[in-house]
Amino acid sequence: MSLYDWILTGKEFVDKNDLSYPFEERGLQFGDGVYEVIRIYEGEYYLIDEHVERLYRSAAAIKIDVPFQKQELYAHLHELLNKNSVRNDATMYLQLTRGSAPRDHAFPLNTEANLYAYVKDFARDTDSLEEGASAITMEDIRWEWCYIKSLNLLPNVLAKQNAKELGAKEAILHKDGMVTEGSSSNIYLVREGKVYTHPATKRILGGCVRMKIEEFCKEADIPFIEEAFRIEDFKGADEVFMTSSTSEVQPLTKVDEVTIGDGRPGPVTRKLQASYEKDAGITGTAAIFSGE
Template structure:
């Protein structure tokens, strides 16, 4: 996936080949920054307000001064799509660091932040969403403030790599057997018609799609229970699924080599996928359900 030509920086739009920051950059040296990934369908943002709000919460949590107001951020992000003439499904990656300064653990004084945002095509993972994916379980060794969407992702990267090496889509993380989330997504356990997921505390990321799942459950009178479940509960799940801005609502049909309900995608997961497509205004021609009927 190549990056589109125009990149948003803290002061202007520049060509991607002209983007340059000094090597003494705090994001590179300390992971001293935050980021967001925003989904685009048919050239239109999905959940942009939720993502921008979370970005500013992360900035406040790490005492990082943002280069734009929220209103300016919306304007710049819309212009980013316009300048790159985006009409298709894509994603925006946006990163803000504390800036460039001589290396010192303490915050530098009078240094402006570094921001960039760019666009990449991102087709929907329709085959995976239709058939379901496999996952592994692995200990959650991350820090305690995972609600901050920071650049410190090495434990997530290692967990995802472990999953990849076992030909799996995702790694389900747990602390002493208590499931928290996945390496890059939130995870949900369905039993007796109820959807269980870890409470939105500081030790998990408060996913933007997660907020929609809660609303979808409310709309359909499906109990949404913010309560932890354990690794040993997983084989007894009626359904298991994950959510993220890039994976949408993804069924999990195998964990650690063991099938969940004989590898069949369950009705509540399908309902969440249907509600997601409606909420994101997915065109019928791009719908997973159209694909299933074909």
């Protein structure tokens, strides 16, 4: 995946090879910050409003002042694409920390937040979107404020690595057997044409694509039920899928040793994949499902 040359740092654009921060940086030393990953299709942001709103919510929740008004941030993010001449499918990573200051657990005084953003090419994973993927289940050992998209991702990283080592695409997390979400995704179960997912409480990250799934379901008269389910419920599921800005609407055809349905992506998932492509403006040869 190609990383573009220009990075937004504060209010300036810097060549990626010249970027540096002091080693006493609170994101590095404490995970004291928040972030967003925004999908880009053919050089255009997808769901940028939802991501920016969530960035500000997350920052407010941990008492960080974003060093931009929203419209100024929008302008800088669009300039980042223009400056890098982005035309491909890509992702933009945006990180905001409390800033650089001598190491102390308490908040530093009179310290401006550090913000940087960069873009890298990111092609759609068409094979797994068409064929489905597998997942494992693991205990959810994260903190209780998962609605904040914070930098404290070590439990997520360990879960994702465990999934990778077992040949799976995702780790589905649960608390006492009750499914919360994936290590980097929201999780859904389909039964009798109804979509079930964990309520948008503080225990999960309210995904930007998750909000769209609710909208797509409403448009297609598919019941969208915010109701937690148990890992045992996968055995009786007709379909299972996950969503995120990088996985889109990803069918999961196997969870642990349980084959979901007939082992192939189901009709509800396919319909939502088509809705996603239409909403994201994915057309022509790039579209997989819109014509189904």
